[in-house]
Amino acid sequence: MLGVLELSYREKIGHWKHGGIVGVFGYGGGVIGRYSDVPEKFPDIAHFHTLRINMPASWFYTTEALRGLCDIWERHGSGLTNMHGSTGDIIFLGTSTPELEPTFAELTNMGFDLGGSGSVLRTPSCCVGPARCEWACYDTLKLTYDITMHYQDELHRPMFPYKFKFKMAGCPNDCVASIARADLSIIGTWRDKIQINHDAVREYAKKGKDIQSDVINNCPSKCMKWDGKTLHIEDSECNHCMHCINVMPKALRPGKDRGACLLIGAKAPIMEGALLSSVLVPFIKMEPPYTELYELVDKIWELWGEEGKNRERVGEYIQRIGLGNFLEMIEVEPIPEMVAHPRENPYIFFEEYFEDDDEEGTDE
Numbered sequence: 001m002l003g004v005l006e007l008s009y010r011e012k013i014g015h016w017k018h019g020g021i022v023g024v025f026g027y028g029g030g031v032i033g034r035y036s037d038v039p040e041k042f043p044d045i046a047h048f049h050t051l052r053i054n055m056p057a058s059w060f061y062t063t064e065a066l067r068g069l070c071d072i073w074e075r076h077g078s079g080l081t082n083m084h085g086s087t088g089d090i091i092f093l094g095t096s097t098p099e100l101e102p103t104f105a106e107l108t109n110m111g112f113d114l115g116g117s118g119s120v121l122r123t124p125s126c127c128v129g130p131a132r133c134e135w136a137c138y139d140t141l142k143l144t145y146d147i148t149m150h151y152q153d154e155l156h157r158p159m160f161p162y163k164f165k166f167k168m169a170g171c172p173n174d175c176v177a178s179i180a181r182a183d184l185s186i187i188g189t190w191r192d193k194i195q196i197n198h199d200a201v202r203e204y205a206k207k208g209k210d211i212q213s214d215v216i217n218n219c220p221s222k223c224m225k226w227d228g229k230t231l232h233i234e235d236s237e238c239n240h241c242m243h244c245i246n247v248m249p250k251a252l253r254p255g256k257d258r259g260a261c262l263l264i265g266a267k268a269p270i271m272e273g274a275l276l277s278s279v280l281v282p283f284i285k286m287e288p289p290y291t292e293l294y295e296l297v298d299k300i301w302e303l304w305g306e307e308g309k310n311r312e313r314v315g316e317y318i319q320r321i322g323l324g325n326f327l328e329m330i331e332v333e334p335i336p337e338m339v340a341h342p343r344e345n346p347y348i349f350f351e352e353y354f355e356d357d358d359e360e361g362t363d364e
């Protein structure tokens with residue numbers, strides 16, 4: 001491995017052949033095949049396939065689990081890993097085709113399954129959430145596990161026009177960067193009042209925090225007031241940016257009526273340019289069995305699965321057919337929260353319709 005990397009360093013080019021299609025029986029993804037283009041020089045890495053292994057939510061491990069994984073990989077692979085792939089998976093980096101099934105058998109024996117690759121639901125991932133964070137507005141770990149189990153079929157067997165990713169963040173700080181790296185970004189939020197502990201605010205002030213310049217003046221919606229003694233938040237104007245809570249974690253925390261905002265469409269530049277996700281549902285309760293979420297996801301997949309072009313991400317599909325048409329087909333009402341500002345051009349489509357009493361018209 002080091003030999004070929006040194007060669008690549010000298011020649012400034014990669015030494016892997018294009019593509020590679022390998023896997024395990026029953027699944028259409030999870031393994032990324034790779035072959036060296038200089039196998040005679042480095043026979044040990046002539047095959048160098050990668051296995052993606054579905055990590056536990058938020059990457060919590062026992063040493064027992066990690067030792068088990070290491071033992072398996074020592075027996076069947078290069079011993080090199082990536083902890084973790086950007087989507088979240090444990091990456092077993094480098095093995096040969098005949099080792100794939102035995103590795104897979106040992107992994108499943110131990111309770112680990114492969115993650116996703118190809119035109120599938122990719123491995124869902126989440127922030128540390130309520131396991132270690134006071135700001136989590138829903139149980140990101142539970143939802144991540146639930147989505148993973150609920151959609152195992154979609155995860156292992158390619159059935160989509162292209163890849164689809166979920167990421168779960170417990171609050172708008174978005175510690176898994178879901179808004180940039182997931183086709184469906186699920187970001188925790190609240191819809192009542194920010195909880196204020198006034199004594200703790202005064203304590204911050206006493207210890208030298210300049211509340212006016214560090215908090216009030218930085219509030220993007222200018223909805224806070226501080227008279228030196230009492231903090232006032234006009235919650236109806238707050239856009240839940242997290243700034244004040246981030247600055248004074250001992251005094252402020254998200255409200256009690258919590259849930260999440262669903263945003264759709266993020267992707268990297270290819271083909272039509274990079275996208276961040278945009279608001280689809282401003283607020284939805286996030287409690288098991290997550291029926292409302294799954295119903296919406298199923299509608300989106302049915303539509304995009306049927307009409308999405310080959311290798312067209314859902315974000316590009318929405319751009320192509322227009323958000324209005326997309327919403328109509330998944331039966332979601334358009335609302336102001338879905339746009340940053342109204343359109344600036346007048347090229348507006350109207351649906352044709354006929355007056356009831358218009359004799360020329362038809363109802364067909």
Ligand code: HEM
Pocket residue numbers: none
């Ligand atoms: C007093 C003289 C003129 C008046 C009042 C006038 C008025 C207009 C108006 C009202 C429009 C439609 C704009 C829109 O729909 O947004 C227009 C478009 C246009 N006019 Fe004129 N016009 C005048 C002279 C000219 C001349 C001298 C030319 C060319 C040499 C010209 C070329 C055009 C073109 C090419 C467009 C289409 C622009 C586009 O692509 O949207 N016009 N004009």
Ligand code: HEM
Pocket residue numbers: none
């Ligand atoms: C080889 C020469 C030309 C080429 C390749 C060309 C190409 C184009 C293209 C691609 C558009 C946009 C059409 C659209 O958005 O659907 C356009 C629009 C336009 N061109 Fe040309 N053009 C040429 C010559 C000219 C000349 C000589 C004039 C005027 C004297 C002209 C005036 C316009 C106008 C006014 C529009 C706007 C039409 C509208 O928006 O309705 N073009 N042209």
Ligand code: SF4
Pocket residue numbers: 127128129130133134135136137169170171172173174175176
């Ligand atoms: S996204 Fe919010 S809830 Fe999740 S770990 Fe970050 S700060 Fe905590």
Ligand code: SF4
Pocket residue numbers: 218219220221222223224233237238239240241242243244245
């Ligand atoms: S969360 Fe952001 S918008 Fe809301 S009050 Fe705090 S600083 Fe202002």
